Amino acid sequence: MILAPSILAADFGHLAEEIARAEQGGARLVHLDVMDGHFVPNLTMGPAVVKAVRRATRLPLDVHLMIQNADLYVDAFADAGANWVSLHVEALPHLQRAVAHLRERGLKAGVALNPSTPLVSVEEIAPELDYVVVMSVNPGFGGQKFLPGSLDKVRRMRDLLRRRGLAAQIEVDGGVDEGNVKLLLEAGADVLVAGTSVFGGGDPAASARRLLEAAR
Numbered sequence: 001m002i003l004a005p006s007i008l009a010a011d012f013g014h015l016a017e018e019i020a021r022a023e024q025g026g027a028r029l030v031h032l033d034v035m036d037g038h039f040v041p042n043l044t045m046g047p048a049v050v051k052a053v054r055r056a057t058r059l060p061l062d063v064h065l066m067i068q069n070a071d072l073y074v075d076a077f078a079d080a081g082a083n084w085v086s087l088h089v090e091a092l093p094h095l096q097r098a099v100a101h102l103r104e105r106g107l108k109a110g111v112a113l114n115p116s117t118p119l120v121s122v123e124e125i126a127p128e129l130d131y132v133v134v135m136s137v138n139p140g141f142g143g144q145k146f147l148p149g150s151l152d153k154v155r156r157m158r159d160l161l162r163r164r165g166l167a168a169q170i171e172v173d174g175g176v177d178e179g180n181v182k183l184l185l186e187a188g189a190d191v192l193v194a195g196t197s198v199f200g201g202g203d204p205a206a207s208a209r210r211l212l213e214a215a216r
Contacts (some may be wrong), residue, residue, distance in 0.1 A: 001181075001215050002191040003208060004029035004062050004171070007053065008044060009195030010204075016056035022198055025208025029062050029084070031173070031193045033139075034077070036067035039091050040139045047073075047080040054081030062193075064112060064173065066139050067091065071098035078105045086110030086133045086171075089121045099128050110171065114139060115147050119157055129168045131191065132157060137174030146175025151187050158188025178214040185215055 005027050010018040019030060032050055037043040050063060060083035067073065070087045071094065077085060085107050092098055095111065102109035111122050112133035122132060134157060136150035150172065157170055171191035172184050181192060194211060201207045 001185055001189075001212070002028045002169075003198075003211060004031040004191055004193045005198040005204065005208065006031040006033055006173075006193050006195035007199075008033045009199040011199070015053065018199060018204055019053065019057050019059075021204040022208050023057065023059055025198075025205035026212045027198070027208050028059065029191065030057060030059050031062045031064060031195075032082075034063060034065050034067060035139075039068045039088065040066045047076040050077055050080035050082055060084060062086070062171075062191075064133065064193075066112075071101065074098065074101055074105065074107075078107055082107060084108040084110060084131070086112045086131070088112045088114070090114055090117055096125055096128070099125060103128070112139075112173070113153075115150065115153075119153070119160055123160065126161065126164065126166055126168060129166075131169040131171050132161075133171045133173055134189075135174055136172050136176070139174070144175055146177070146180055150174075151180075151183055154184060154187040154189050176211075178210055181211055181215040 005022040035042045035044040062084040063077050063082040064086050099109045108130040110131040114135050137144035169190040172189045173193040176192045176194040177197045198207045
């Protein structure tokens, strides 16, 4: 299991310290939610924040682009220090071209699916992906409740990848907590994004350890 704390729930006044504490607790990836106020009803961060986080940690940076025309901004986020980048299938008409560009930049290429988006939407491009993000909340805000139907979606995504002999990882984003981490791993998830569950309790290191322990 790879635990990827989402800094959307962190204290931005002490961001470097919060990330360092999460890493001490076992985090192996830092998740950054980029929102534009158009594709989702919230506005968060851009390349400048990614660049600042890059200076604060050696962990890989997982940048989730919840924005329209994400392909126009890939280079800016790559230059800022992103390592993994996921694009929403719902927001890009030319997804294959955008994924090819991610690979050309040496980034891990991912595609994200909203809860109501069927898995068939990634079947054609799946062989070109390093990971698929299954959204387990409707994107836009942190701290939301996990959608129970997401477990079955993860299972079906795992079956699809297995049937086709594909090695793409499955990342789950939204409402991840101690009560569902083990179920998600059993369903086939590889990477779990957790925001409030890591940064909402006052001690990111202890919270990260509890999540990892609950996954065993």
